[in-house]
Amino acid sequence: MHSLQNYGLSDTLTFDACQSAGEPAGYDAAIINILTTTATPATLFLGGLWMQRYSAQTQALAGNPLFELGNHSWSHPDFTQLGPAEMSAEIQRTQQLLLSLTGQQPTLFRFPFDRYTDEAVVVVGQHGLRAISGDVISGDPDPQVSARAMVQAITGQVDNGSIIIMHMNTRGEHTAEALPEIISQLREQGYTFVTVSQLLGLAPLPTSP
Numbered sequence: 001m002h003s004l005q006n007y008g009l010s011d012t013l014t015f016d017a018c019q020s021a022g023e024p025a026g027y028d029a030a031i032i033n034i035l036t037t038t039a040t041p042a043t044l045f046l047g048g049l050w051m052q053r054y055s056a057q058t059q060a061l062a063g064n065p066l067f068e069l070g071n072h073s074w075s076h077p078d079f080t081q082l083g084p085a086e087m088s089a090e091i092q093r094t095q096q097l098l099l100s101l102t103g104q105q106p107t108l109f110r111f112p113f114d115r116y117t118d119e120a121v122v123v124v125g126q127h128g129l130r131a132i133s134g135d136v137i138s139g140d141p142d143p144q145v146s147a148r149a150m151v152q153a154i155t156g157q158v159d160n161g162s163i164i165i166m167h168m169n170t171r172g173e174h175t176a177e178a179l180p181e182i183i184s185q186l187r188e189q190g191y192t193f194v195t196v197s198q199l200l201g202l203a204p205l206p207t208s209p
């Protein structure tokens, strides 16, 4: 029986691809290149509008076994301001696009801005999804947060089982710059990177630590 304990310390890198209506977002290819060249698994929460814009990239990400894809709503609204029907529409439309682009039905959801109510969590569950927050906030959307500050903030906050929140929509101006150091420092501290589903015991672990 595999157990995460066999891996000692483990944690998860997550990257959100947020896009609101009328606010085109980017695709930070440098982040994906770093994760790929360092063989670092990650969970990517993709917005519906973002996937419409980056359909080919979404399909490539889905085909890469390092990455697990999750739902990050359609147009990135604040769920504390929505009624249940609007929440459902945001979730369902994104599920459908992910399924049609990738053939995969995600099981994980991240709330925009990490803001939610008890009712919102129930609605997410009704769609067969589990809401995933994070305990380590990189602060990466703030351009004032330098790569060095981000490395210090993340490596200082990480604990066993941590979920680290970053962005891959180019709002995180220094994320790619900081990422190689974050990965190498955490590996030196003994951490193994796994996906959210692996961290929660919902998916098989990698075969070798």
Ligand SMILES: [Zn+2]
Pocket: 016, 017, 018, 019, 072, 076, 111, 112, 113
């Ligand atoms: Zn977001």
